[in-house]
Amino acid sequence: MTASIREQILSRIHQTTLPGIAGVPTQRIYRSRAQALSRNEAPAIILSPGNDDPFNAPRTTGASMGRLDQTLAVLIEVYVRGDIPDQLADPIGVQVHQRMMADRMMGGLAKDVQPDGWRPQYEAADLTVGWFGHQFLIKYRTLDNDISAAP
Secondary structure, eight states, rough: OOOOOOHHHHHHHIIHHHHHHHHOOOOGGGESSSSSOOGGGSSSSEEEEEEEEEESSSHHHSTTTTTTEEEEEEEEEEEEESSEEEHHHHHHHHHHHHHHHHHHHHHHOOOOEEEEEEEEEEEOOSSSEEEEEEEEEEEEEEEEBTTTOOO
């Protein structure tokens, strides 16, 4: 079965873009993880898809011209534990940003990658826990009748 362009982009980020970030072992880079992370899994990175919205679908322009221009939100969360979590997460976040922006065409799957903000979250535990979400918007194109194929 052929994967959608969306899934191909997410797989590329998970398998090619994020591995090798200093301080985060490859086995701690997770794809759409729903389970809580244990204390010994920090630091870790979780990659999750967000909304994927076509912006020239027939409902908005009357005709798609045989293609759909899509915008996929991708959230890359950096999970850390320590006294000043945002300070611990910052060097990892710098690397995430550099790697996401280094290949703005995602190996030919996308038209552009744009940063879309940083979202901190904190939780008090026996060591302070922080999640720092780096969101990116990935623009790509598919056929209007086949989201696994690019025109």
